[in-house]
Amino acid sequence: MDWSDVTGFVLVAALVVLLIYGITLYNQLVNLKHGVSRAWANIDVLLRQRHEELPKLVEACRQYMQYEQATLERVISARNAVGQARDRSDLKQLGQAETALRSGLGQLFALAENYPQLQANSSFQHLQQRISGLESGIADRRELYNAAVNINNVRIEQFPDVLVARLFSFRPAELLQFSEAEKADVNLRQLFS
Template identity: 35%
Template sequence: DLVPNLVETVKGYASHERKTFEEVTRWRSAAMAAGTPEARAQAENQLTQALRNLFAVAEAYPELKASQNFQRLQADLGQIEEAVQSARRYYNAVVRDLNTAIESFPSNFVATTFQFKKRPFFELDRPEERQVPRVSFGT
């Protein structure tokens, strides 16, 4: 799993940054255990912030920035973030279609009969969370 590998790589260089590592681990676990889309969105928002803090810690360690393992993990994390955003867009499109069908004739009769309820969108709370984290490990 990418996040634990990233944490372990940074830990090797910055062992005194314990609080940051614990936050990343805690929010990752919360995101994986979340039972509702709202809870998952909240946990993923917190995980994104914790990962930003982790990358900020990495900025202070030039030898870490030069590590091929860290660079590969960083690139992988960027690809995963793109995939997560794509999944969020897909989920929201499906929720939009479902909510529209629940309110539209004649499908609203089926929705009422089977007690289908409108579902919430998977939304990020703050505008800065909607952006892919920008991390620069340049010289």
């Protein structure tokens, strides 16, 4: 065997190893990208469920809260803004709309204290518990989503992953961020004590 054969073999072996490494990196980046999508889909499911429950809550309140129409309309308006931002996958607008919605819900539940018959209504109690559970689920899923986004964004910026990411146009994902008031957990049950 002469040196040209050994050099050729080493070069081919190095290219094969490099190709396998590149394919592995690519597959890992694809997995991370789909992890971000899956995390968003989990949030979207909860947002849709809450979106469907809010009109029922507003209707239950409307029967008792005749003088609180502005608050009820604010909740519905914020609900619609969340739905529109969610449909467009506009995370910045979604964060702002979520802040408005949670603020409106907080006001709605605070005002409900003035209506004992409403608080005694089983439909209202069920909806309040359901929405409270959905709020907790959204907060949990938001944390998982942001963790997936962070892992994705770090990987596509690290060397040598950045080479594969640029070659195949992997883009950073956007964190789901809320205002400072939104970051604080809202305990809806506490509003009724």
